[in-house]
Structure formats: C-alpha cells, structure tokens
Amino acid sequence: MPKWIILAFIIAAAAPPALAERPRTEQFNTKHYNVRTNVDRALAKQIAMHMEAVYIEYERRLAGFRGSTQRMDLYLFGTQEDYLAFLAEFGIDARHTAGIFFMGPAESGLVTWTEGQSRSRMFSILQHEGFHQFAVARISPNLPIWANEGIAEYFAEAVMVRGTLRTGRASSARIDRIRLAIAREWVVPFDELLSMSNEQWWQRSQSDRGAGAAVLYDQAWSMVYFLVHADEKLRAAFMNYLKAINQRKSPEDAFAEAFGDGASPRSFERRWQEYMLKLEPDPITTATMQAEFLVHGMRFLHEKDIRPRAIVQLKTERQEFSFRLMRNHHGLVTEVAASDDENFEPPRPKKSARPTAIKIRAGRDRSVPADVVIIGLEYPIRARWKKDKRGQLNLEVVYE
Numbered sequence: 001m002p003k004w005i006i007l008a009f010i011i012a013a014a015a016p017p018a019l020a021e022r023p024r025t026e027q028f029n030t031k032h033y034n035v036r037t038n039v040d041r042a043l044a045k046q047i048a049m050h051m052e053a054v055y056i057e058y059e060r061r062l063a064g065f066r067g068s069t070q071r072m073d074l075y076l077f078g079t080q081e082d083y084l085a086f087l088a089e090f091g092i093d094a095r096h097t098a099g100i101f102f103m104g105p106a107e108s109g110l111v112t113w114t115e116g117q118s119r120s121r122m123f124s125i126l127q128h129e130g131f132h133q134f135a136v137a138r139i140s141p142n143l144p145i146w147a148n149e150g151i152a153e154y155f156a157e158a159v160m161v162r163g164t165l166r167t168g169r170a171s172s173a174r175i176d177r178i179r180l181a182i183a184r185e186w187v188v189p190f191d192e193l194l195s196m197s198n199e200q201w202w203q204r205s206q207s208d209r210g211a212g213a214a215v216l217y218d219q220a221w222s223m224v225y226f227l228v229h230a231d232e233k234l235r236a237a238f239m240n241y242l243k244a245i246n247q248r249k250s251p252e253d254a255f256a257e258a259f260g261d262g263a264s265p266r267s268f269e270r271r272w273q274e275y276m277l278k279l280e281p282d283p284i285t286t287a288t289m290q291a292e293f294l295v296h297g298m299r300f301l302h303e304k305d306i307r308p309r310a311i312v313q314l315k316t317e318r319q320e321f322s323f324r325l326m327r328n329h330h331g332l333v334t335e336v337a338a339s340d341d342e343n344f345e346p347p348r349p350k351k352s353a354r355p356t357a358i359k360i361r362a363g364r365d366r367s368v369p370a371d372v373v374i375i376g377l378e379y380p381i382r383a384r385w386k387k388d389k390r391g392q393l394n395l396e397v398v399y400e
Contacts, residue, residue: 022089023082029071037076039114040389044076047114047126050160054127057158057165058134062239065246067138073109083113099125101132103141108133115388119396120292127165128156139242144251145201146193147242150220154228157221157285161379161399170225171289172281173327173334178218182273186215190265190272193219195251205330214332225279226272283347284381287356287374288397291383293336293343294358295372295395296325299385302369309370311358315344346374368393 025036030048032055037044051074077083087094087102094100098121099112110133112122131152135143157169181187188196188204196204205213227238237258244254256263297314300323301307308314318338325336336343346356356376363371371384380400385393 023077023086032071033074034071035074035076038082039076039078043114047076048074050123051126051130053160053163054130054165057167058131065138065243072133072137075109075111077113079115080113083111087111099129101129103136115390116392119394124156127158128152131155140245143245145196145198146220146223149217150224153217153221154224159284159399168229169285170279170282171285173289174218175279175281177214178222178276181215181218182276187219190269194255194265213330217330222276223272226275230275283349283377286347287377287381290343291372291374291381292397293325295383297323297338298369298372307370308360310360311344
C-alpha cells in the first residue's frame with residue numbers, strides 16, 4: 001500500500017474496504033479549489049463558496065508564508081458509499097471519518113460527503129481538514145502535530161456569518177473538558193507536547209488515560225487559543241514560530257528563535273493553565289450547541305406528531321417524551337438530556353444588556369420540523385432541518 005499522509009482522526013482501525021470503482025464526477029473551479037463532485041450543482045457551489053471564505057480567513061490569519069498558491073483539490077460526494085469507494089481506491093479506510101485530507105505521491109485532496117450529514121458538522125470538519133491541506137501547501141508538510149491539530153481545531157470552531165468566517169470561538173463544553181483535564185493531570189507536559197511526533201500523537205490518542213484523543217485535541221486547541229488571544233506579544237511569537245517552521249527550521253530551533261533562548265515550556269504551561277481557568281465561554285458557540293440539541297428535540301416530537309409552538313411547550317413535552325442527544329468529540333461520547341433545565345434557557349452574556357430568547361419558527365411545510373432560533377446575541381442563530389433531493393432531513397445552522 002502506498003504511503004499516504006492522512007490528517008483525520010479515525011476512531012478505530014480496521015481492514016480497508018474492498019476496492020470499488022471510482023464514482024463519476026464533474027469538475028468546476030473556484031479561485032482556490034478544483035472541485036470534483038457528483039452532488040447537485042447548487043449545493044456543490046454552496047459548499048465550494050463556503051470553503052472559499054474559509055480559505056480567505058486561513059490566508060488572512062496566516063499571511064507571509066512561502067509556499068504553493070496553486071488551486072487545491074476538493075472532492076464532494078453525495079453519499080457515504082461514494083466517499084468510501086473513492087478513498088478505498090488509495091487503500092484508505094475512511095469508515096470512521098466524516099471528512100478527510102489525504103496526500104499521496106500522485107493525488108491528494110480534501111474529501112467529504114453530503115447526504116445524511118449535519119451541515120454544521122460537515123462544515124466544521126471541512127474547516128478542520130481544510131487547514132491541514134492549506135498548511136501542507138503554504139506552511140510546511142512537517143508542521144508539528146500540536147500546532148497542526150490545534151490550529152485546525154481553532155478553525156473548526158469558527159462560524160460563517162454572512163459570508164465571513166468568524167474565529168475565536170470557545171464553547172463551555174470544551175473549556176469544561178480542558179479544566180477537568182488540568183485538574184486530573186491528564187494534560188501532556190508542554191515540553192513533551194511541543195516535540196511530539198505524529199506517531200507519538202497517534203499512540204497517545206489510543207490510550208484510555210484521560211479520554212485519550214479528546215484531551216490531546218482539546219489541549220492543542222487551547223494552546224493555540226491561548227497563544228492567539230492571551231496578548232499581542234504571544235501572538236507575534238507564535239506567528240514567528242510558524243514562519244521559522246516554514247523556513248525549514250527544527251521545532252526546537254523555531255521555538256527558541258520565536259520565544260527567546262531562555263523561554264521555558266514550563267512557564268508557558270503555567271500561564272496557559274491560569275488563562276484557561278479564567279476563560280469565559282463564548283455565547284455564540286454555546287448557543288449553537290443548544291440550538292442543535294433543541295432542534296433535534298423538535299424532530300423527535302415531530303415524528304410523534306407533536307408540534308410545539310413555543311419553547312415552554314417543548315420544555316413541557318419532555319416530561320412525557322424525554323429525548324437526548326449523543327455527541328462524539330474525537331471518540332469521547334457525551335449525552336445531552338432533555339431532563340436538564342439549562343438546555344431550555346438561552347445563554348445570557350455578562351457584558352450584554354440585550355435580553356436573549358429562544359423562539360420556535362414553523363415553516364409552511366408541515367412535513368419538516370419547526371426551526372429553533374436564538375435571538376439577543378451578537379447575531380441570531382437558526383437551527384433547522386432541510387430536505388435533500390431524496391427527502392432526507394439534514395440539519396444546518398445559519399447565523400443571520
């Protein structure tokens with residue numbers, strides 16, 4: 001089997017699926033991507049333009065690097081079967097992934113599928129995996145794994161608002177997980193993490209200690225968040241570190257050059273822990289997770305022919321028809337239950353005087369569950385179900 005670089009978290013290894021015929025696709029180009037697809041042209045263009053806006057943010061945030069500016073390959077398949085068949089051609093088992101960036105001797109690309117996937121989840125994965133693709137082309141194929149995964153997670157958290165990717169998001173769930181990891185000493189010492197190889201990362205991610213991969217990805221995200229947002233000096237040093245990697249310097253030399261010869265990873269670790277223990281969750285990300293949970297509840301009740309018109313009715317119905325949502329974060333599965341009253345109360349930002357509220361908005365199509373809208377934040381959040389051409393419901397979140 002050829003040696004491929006695969007930058008995606010795979011939950012469990014298994015034998016590659018049988019080789020299948022490559023799905024037929026048509027091609028069109030955007031400014032930064034060669035798009036190969038077999039999905040509806042309008043949907044393919046929507047996804048491609050989303051990734052164009054993401055690329056612009058990659059480029060804005062990471063300007064000044066020497067590297068290739070050629071168009072990159074983006075593969076969009078309609079079904080998971082087509083997605084798996086395409087990657088199986090290269091000996092890649094992608095059954096436990098929802099999107100992937102792979103790079104080999106003759107072909108590479110960013111790949112996902114559309115039917116049956118939550119749009120918000122799909123875009124988050126594309127934003128994560130798309131950064132790996134960007135990093136190989138514009139920064140270095142040898143970007144240290146903590147920075148590669150940390151920046152990818154940073155972009156995965158971002159949301160698209162009227163065509164612009166808004167970064168700097170921090171959910172309460174992620175902050176809670178990293179604080180628990182710090183308290184229980186599950187986190188990896190900084191000096192070890194800074195020099196960790198891809199293979200060591202993979203081995204550590206398979207460990208049961210401290211939820212394995214979830215802690216690694218959370219810690220990498222939080223390190224990047226800290227370096228980008230703690231202060232201007234650290235942000236500039238982090239950019240200099242990446243530029244030194246771009247100039248083919250070793251991670252150790254890059255760190256010393258960017259942060260100073262006397263810089264100690266242990267002092268950074270102390271500052272990072274202090275910062276994360278004080279970090280306030282982002283209300284937009286928190287509200288997004290809440291809206292997704294509630295709109296799943298609307299679907300659950302809709303299938304029982306129950307159509308609440310207000311959030312208080314949705315909250316009341318849970319007494320008879322309790323529902324729950326399972327979330328998977330790099331193999332760590334958590335449950336969100338309707339029995340928790342907090343799931344029905346909108347977030348209230350400390351620095352805002354505007355009242356927040358959760359609304360239910362029913363559309364004309366009675367066969368589709370009503371939307372859930374959260375208002376009073378920086379911008380309204382709408383979670384809704386949309387039918388595809390096969391009549392399947394796909395969840396998407398829109399920031400209005």
